[in-house]
Amino acid sequence: MTAIYILWLRQLKRFIRKKTSIVGALGQPIIFLLAIGFGFGPVYAKAGAGNYIQFLAPGIIVMSVLFTSIFTGLEIIWDKQFGFLKETFVAPVSRFEILLGKTLGGATVAMIQGILVFLISLVAGFRPHLASLPLAFLFLCLVAILASALGAAIAARLDDMQGFPLIFNFLVQPLFYLSGAIFPIKNLPSVLDVITRINPFSYGVDGLRGAFSGVYVFSPLLSLGVLFGVSILILAVGAYQFSKVQL
């Protein structure tokens, strides 16, 4: 347990000390909120769908949590390259505890980033139901854990950052764009419909949006179940990958 705690604390310290990268990581969500939010707002309203910022903000919060989590998970590649992972691996700590510490550290860091984006979205005019904040928090936590575990599991397989553009463009971006974060997932062409239903992050976006607005596409229990189940699955895969790592 204390091992998980110190791994978590290290991640948090590293995050808090990189002030410029915290601010830097806010750039993309801000651009999305402003450019897409206000840009598509009139079209969205004309289509009779209501206020687009109301719709978009939860998607952007999930985006920032998803990206931050996966990148923090991928930081394990730096630990491999800079040798620090060896220090962790020769300690009398199981690989599973190391994975959990890393995942929880990454998830916490992403939650901080997500909360900052939430506050920014309030400035941009987002008006959520505050009564369901705890439920929203729960959904966001599950998204963060799922994405960090995913990042860690991928990092276990990679020796350097050369595969990074591949992962970013062919995994992380599609997971975001095909999650219903920026467009409603109702009445989609059937291929897109299937993809969004397979994508676990769709349930995170919908859960968060539902918690804030009261309107869900999927039942919140189903969404919680999917996020929880997939997180366990990815942690299991990650644990296996970690047990195979040789330095």
Place this chain on the structure above:
Amino acid sequence: MNIIEIKNITKKYGDFTAVNDISFDVKKGEVFAFLGPNGAGKTTTIKMLTTLLRPTAGEILLNGHNVMENPHQTRKSFGIVFQDPSLDNELTSYENMQFHAILYGLKKEVYEKRIVDLLNLVELYDRKDAYVKNFSGGMKRRLEIARGLLHSPTVLFLDEPTIGLDPQTRNHIWTYINNLNKKENVTIFFTTHHMEEVERIAQRVAIIDHGKILIIGTIEEIIQKAGAKNLEEAFITLTGSTIREEEVNVGKNQMRISNKLMR
């Protein structure tokens, strides 16, 4: 009593054999030098001894624990200073030590005092709150040694601990290590390319090349068997005078590529 028993271990990377069926023992409290040219298989052997790599074949006992079957107990028994840097540059020296202490399950009352003692030993106490990224190579090495000793290991592995250091720092480091062995009976297993370091502190020496142990014994025995004047000459007589590929600071991936090219 043997603190390390290596029985017929082999390590293959693909079809390249880095360590080829080696066997030897290290006695408790001994200062043991493990020598060989670049690429001989020293680091690979140390990684197998320290649970980082699984041998392709063979068995290792460390402090009575079977390294492959009981990695957890094994890990509590040794400390290690890796050939390549392994500190977190974004943390302070105290934080690097604290991370290690907590990872090894030390109690706060124990580690607080021990970190102060060890940082004093390696003369870094006044830099305890400085970030490691601002340290010189010698300071980082000293910190890594202090960290390797934090959980009071029975065996300390040092893989080229003095690489790239000036003579003053090297002298300092070997003085600590020698004291540690004399006062606390810590077994020392080290590699180096500096023969005078070996002559200064090693009680026994093994020379490995191309994954095979060429010779093992005291310094006198080795010099005598090689018919040489000193250890350096014996080393060259035994391993030949061709220059080996430099592999310092080469990433794992590049190393794999260069291996492919060489085949």
